[in-house]
Amino acid sequence: MITQAPRGVQDWYGDDMHKRSVVEKMARELAATYNISEIITPIFEHTVLFQRGVGETTDVVQKEMYTFTDKGDRSITLKPEGTASVMRAYLEHNMYAEPAPTKLYYVTPAFRYEKPQSGRLRQHHQFGVEFVGSKSPLAEVEIITLITTLIEKLGLKDAKLHINSIGCPNCRKTYNEALLAYLKQHEERLCPTCRERMQKNPLRVLDCKVETCKEIVKDAPRTIQYLDEECKEHWGELQYLLNELNIPYEIDTGIVRGLDYYTKTVFEFVNSEGFTLCGGGRYDGLIHEIDEKQDIPSVGFGMGIERILYFLEKEGVELEPKKPVQLYVGILGKEARAKAYKLVNEVRGSNLVVETDYMDRSVKAQMKYANKLGARYTVIIGTQELEENKARVKDMETGEQTELALNEIAAYIIGSK
Numbered sequence: 001m002i003t004q005a006p007r008g009v010q011d012w013y014g015d016d017m018h019k020r021s022v023v024e025k026m027a028r029e030l031a032a033t034y035n036i037s038e039i040i041t042p043i044f045e046h047t048v049l050f051q052r053g054v055g056e057t058t059d060v061v062q063k064e065m066y067t068f069t070d071k072g073d074r075s076i077t078l079k080p081e082g083t084a085s086v087m088r089a090y091l092e093h094n095m096y097a098e099p100a101p102t103k104l105y106y107v108t109p110a111f112r113y114e115k116p117q118s119g120r121l122r123q124h125h126q127f128g129v130e131f132v133g134s135k136s137p138l139a140e141v142e143i144i145t146l147i148t149t150l151i152e153k154l155g156l157k158d159a160k161l162h163i164n165s166i167g168c169p170n171c172r173k174t175y176n177e178a179l180l181a182y183l184k185q186h187e188e189r190l191c192p193t194c195r196e197r198m199q200k201n202p203l204r205v206l207d208c209k210v211e212t213c214k215e216i217v218k219d220a221p222r223t224i225q226y227l228d229e230e231c232k233e234h235w236g237e238l239q240y241l242l243n244e245l246n247i248p249y250e251i252d253t254g255i256v257r258g259l260d261y262y263t264k265t266v267f268e269f270v271n272s273e274g275f276t277l278c279g280g281g282r283y284d285g286l287i288h289e290i291d292e293k294q295d296i297p298s299v300g301f302g303m304g305i306e307r308i309l310y311f312l313e314k315e316g317v318e319l320e321p322k323k324p325v326q327l328y329v330g331i332l333g334k335e336a337r338a339k340a341y342k343l344v345n346e347v348r349g350s351n352l353v354v355e356t357d358y359m360d361r362s363v364k365a366q367m368k369y370a371n372k373l374g375a376r377y378t379v380i381i382g383t384q385e386l387e388e389n390k391a392r393v394k395d396m397e398t399g400e401q402t403e404l405a406l407n408e409i410a411a412y413i414i415g416s417k
Helices: 016-034 047-053 059-064 085-090 137-154 169-183 192-198 203-206 211-217 227-242 286-290 305-313 334-348 362-375 381-386 406-415
Strands: 045-047 068-071 075-078 102-111 123-132 162-163 249-250 263-270 276-282 298-304 327-332 351-355 379-383 390-393 401-405
Touching: 016 123, 016 137, 016 211, 016 305, 045 047, 045 085, 047 286, 059 263, 059 351, 059 401, 085 102, 085 123, 085 249, 085 286, 085 298, 123 137, 123 305, 137 227, 137 263, 137 276, 162 227, 162 390, 169 192, 169 227, 169 327, 192 203, 203 211, 227 263, 276 305, 298 305, 327 334, 327 362, 334 351, 334 379, 334 381, 334 406, 379 381, 379 406, 381 390, 390 406, 401 406
Parallel strands: 162 249, 327 351, 327 379
Antiparallel strands: 045 075, 068 075, 102 123, 123 298, 162 263, 263 276, 276 298, 379 390, 390 401
8 A cells, every 4th residue: 555654664753753853853952962063874875784784693684674775786784773874984984084082973763673662663863972982981971971961950860870890801701701601501492592602702692682581591690790991991980970970870780782893892871671772882903893904992872863853742741832833924815915925924034834725715714823822812804804905903812902004913922022
């Protein structure tokens, strides 16, 4: 049926579009105060970028990507997340030659073939930040602070920071050996995917959503028990900085995130029912994975716009309303159209919302429509008003009418805002 969209996508219009626009505007304005510049990357990339950057053992690459072969026989993938594309752009355009750090944000569509659920669609939208060039835990604190501030500005109350450290490749090797030894004891009860994963990347098993696997990994060794000295120091300083800034958090050793590129810090903002609002962390090896000639540390996060809207609705938070209609200009007769629309255009020039009649309605129908729009003022311009060069402006809240010369109406409306 051509009048029905595919499953897992959404048309944006009306109140939903307004709410999304408000959220994106707040995110952009906040990013600007952190001196973070916007970047827009293509909707699709070469498939190998996500295979190398996101990780071949992840659910995203194995199950969820929209991949196709183009007319040039190239494997192309609709981007499932924003980070890998930003890092590709960072390398391609030699941004590393500029003074560090490089701070970039994006608002982008992302595509994942998965079962549609609350706040997550097959085409969804992400607000994300990539902070490239710093090894300091202050980089993590900066983006955590940004998220905390955005959550406060949005008016959300039920979202708490959960943090963990998954170490670096150095200490991960020791940890993987311990985890693999544990998983082998329960191998027969693991799902087929996890039995394969445990040989290639045991850490991925901790992120499995199958109930039997979730039960098994409850007692598995934890990454923070195997951190080397450098990772311990980083982990300790991160907590110290968060404490000094009075940012509440919970240490959650179950967080490993679903993408292979994470190292050291990983975090999520989670509500009391376990729904994740956003997640991110440090990925010092990602750029090297994409381009072996470069080795640059990075931190970032992704926050689903649909997930934010779901949280806002769940908590009953009201966002900034649409700008009200300040004036409705009624038109009576063809002769009045030019003069009436000139008034419409003049008042709109002061950034006020003005509406008029495009449907040749009767005066009664126009006033009914103005009421439906919630217009603050109305005025009717017809042949008589043109002849007398004056019209009555009605205050729709008080019912009071003010007679004005036609060339005085715009200034009157603009002065009343």
